[in-house]
Amino acid sequence: MDAGLLNKRGSSMINIQNLYKRFDKLEVLKGIDLSIEKGKTAVIIGPSGSGKTTLLRCLNLLEIPDQGTIALGKQTLKITESTKLKQAEIVAFRKQTGMVFQGYNLFPHLTALENVMEGQITVLRRSKEAAREKAMSLLEKVGLKDRAEMYPFQLSGGQQQRVGIARAMAMDPEVLLFDEPTSALDPELVGEVLKVMKDLSREGMTMVVVTHEMKFASEAADQVIFMDGGVVVEKGTPNEVINETKNPRTLQFLNKVAER
Amino acid sequence: MFGERTDRIIGILSDSFFPILKAGLQFTIPLTLITFALGLILAFFTAVARLSAFKPLVLLTRFYVWIFRGTPLLVQLFIIFYGLPSVGITLNPFPAAVIVFTLNKGAYSSEIIRAAILSIPKGQWEAAYSIGMTKAQALRRVILPQAIRVSLPPLGNSFISLVKDTSLAATITVTELFQKGQQIAAVTYEPLWLYIEVAFIYLIFSTILSYLQDKLEIRYGRGIAK
Numbered sequence: 168m169d170a171g172l173l174n175k176r177g178s179s180m181i182n183i184q185n186l187y188k189r190f191d192k193l194e195v196l197k198g199i200d201l202s203i204e205k206g207k208t209a210v211i212i213g214p215s216g217s218g219k220t221t222l223l224r225c226l227n228l229l230e231i232p233d234q235g236t237i238a239l240g241k242q243t244l245k246i247t248e249s250t251k252l253k254q255a256e257i258v259a260f261r262k263q264t265g266m267v268f269q270g271y272n273l274f275p276h277l278t279a280l281e282n283v284m285e286g287q288i289t290v291l292r293r294s295k296e297a298a299r300e301k302a303m304s305l306l307e308k309v310g311l312k313d314r315a316e317m318y319p320f321q322l323s324g325g326q327q328q329r330v331g332i333a334r335a336m337a338m339d340p341e342v343l344l345f346d347e348p349t350s351a352l353d354p355e356l357v358g359e360v361l362k363v364m365k366d367l368s369r370e371g372m373t374m375v376v377v378t379h380e381m382k383f384a385s386e387a388a389d390q391v392i393f394m395d396g397g398v399v400v401e402k403g404t405p406n407e408v409i410n411e412t413k414n415p416r417t418l419q420f421l422n423k424v425a426e427r
Numbered sequence: 428m429f430g431e432r433t434d435r436i437i438g439i440l441s442d443s444f445f446p447i448l449k450a451g452l453q454f455t456i457p458l459t460l461i462t463f464a465l466g467l468i469l470a471f472f473t474a475v476a477r478l479s480a481f482k483p484l485v486l487l488t489r490f491y492v493w494i495f496r497g498t499p500l501l502v503q504l505f506i507i508f509y510g511l512p513s514v515g516i517t518l519n520p521f522p523a524a525v526i527v528f529t530l531n532k533g534a535y536s537s538e539i540i541r542a543a544i545l546s547i548p549k550g551q552w553e554a555a556y557s558i559g560m561t562k563a564q565a566l567r568r569v570i571l572p573q574a575i576r577v578s579l580p581p582l583g584n585s586f587i588s589l590v591k592d593t594s595l596a597a598t599i600t601v602t603e604l605f606q607k608g609q610q611i612a613a614v615t616y617e618p619l620w621l622y623i624e625v626a627f628i629y630l631i632f633s634t635i636l637s638y639l640q641d642k643l644e645i646r647y648g649r650g651i652a653k
């Protein structure tokens with residue numbers, strides 16, 4: 168890993184070049200190029216199986232790409248077929264990101280508060296008091312201060328997902344990654360999660376969001392990226408991609424989403 | 428006539444109750460507790476080692492589990508106690524029993540713990556990684572607390588079966604509960620009633636242990652819907 172190589176092109180927070188990822192014979196990402204500026208929100212849309220999740224997971228190295236360059240925050244990873252990353256390198260890179268999962272993945276043996284404190288104590292070595300204070304203020308921010316002592320199974324899906332967002336935020340990441348954060352939710356609970364995400368976006372958090380919520384994309388995104396078959400088919404402002412696209416693949420996808 | 432017989436049996440049983448109970452408290456219970464504790468520690472490291480990425484360690488632990496699960500406990504006891512002296516290693520009965528039961532329990536319990544670790548959804552590992560944890564931190568802080576909860580019922584059951592299995596230590600001359608009962612049965616010629624008494628004392632022990640098991644399960648049941 169070229170740890171010393173800083174990526175300072177403009178104010179880009181994430182810069183992905185020529186990213187490839189395959190699972191055995193299945194080529195999932197086929198040369199992705201993307202750039203996301205600091206403080207901006209990028210929304211990734213595209214049909215199921217197009218590689219959106221894999222792309223997000225490559226950004227925090229839950230999947231190790233086969234090839235390509237990822238510049239994120241202060242670090243740049245140049246990966247080739249022969250690259251063998253050490254755990255310490257992976258963790259250092261990953262620590263710059265936070266992730267919000269489709270299935271929340273809260274720690275079931277910990278309360279909401281403890282979920283948000285855990286990483287601060289174990290990973291960042293913050294004191295219990297400092298971690299608690301930060302966790303409480305984040306829970307307040309996501310509207311769950313009065314649910315702090317509850318266990319995940321006692322919370323609704325929307326509440327769990329908001330705890331998930333607070334847990335990710337507690338680590339002070341440079342970038343927040345969202346993988347279909349509202350897809351598992353009952354329709355009436357989607358709004359409360361999207362609202363928290365919009366607030367974060369407005370406050371200047373750098374976010375990469377995979378979602379099918381077109382309204383959220385229109386309102387909160389600075390950039391919309393349409394992926395299909397492992398490539399970026401089209402990217403631009405929400406208006407360009409959602410309203411004014413001439414691309415037949417994009418149009419076909421948008422029609423399908425609108426029908427649901 | 429009938430009354431005399433009954434009196435005699437009651438006399439034998441009440442005379443023998445405390446000696447047998449004492450043998451239980453002196454050997455059966457310590458043997459159970461010591462080997463369970465040591466066996467758990469061994470099982471824990473074995474399970475984690477088997478899940479590690481270090482091949483030699485994985486092979487070593489697999490070999491160990493294979494040997495101790497694939498052979499009878501009785502044969503293991505005999506090899507250690509009656510066999511080892513021929514190569515110059517002579518152990519006292521109690522330590523020999525502790526060693527064999529620990530190795531045996533360690534092998535079985537490691538499989539329970541390993542299965543419990545594997546039963547925790549992949550998303551839990553990923554969530555732990557996503558907040559910057561290393562593999563060791565994820566295991567310690569996220570996976571094991573949940574795995575312990577999952578493994579408590581089967582471990583508790585194996586604990587209770589251990590109380591009963593320790594009766595096999597009689598075969599290597601440990602004067603534990605069963606051995607004591609056997610001795611008294613031999614001199615009083617009342618095997619039926621004495622072995623019923625022995626069974627009754629085992630029942631007391633395992634009932635108390637089941638109760639403790641329930642308490643533990645409640646304690647570790649944090650965060651699960653009932």
Ligand SMILES: Nc1ncnc2c1ncn2[C@@H]1O[C@H](COP(=O)(O)OP(=O)(O)O)[C@@H](O)[C@H]1O
Pocket residue numbers: 190193195213214215216217218219220221222
């Ligand atoms: N761990 C994996 N092993 C094998 N195939 C995978 C794995 N993860 C994803 N895939 C495959 O990669 C393709 C893209 O998946 P994914 O990135 O989840 O797409 P999306 O999120 O856009 O639906 C799918 O065909 C999926 O089956």
Ligand SMILES: [Mg+2]
Pocket residue numbers: 219220221346347
């Ligand atoms: Mg997906």
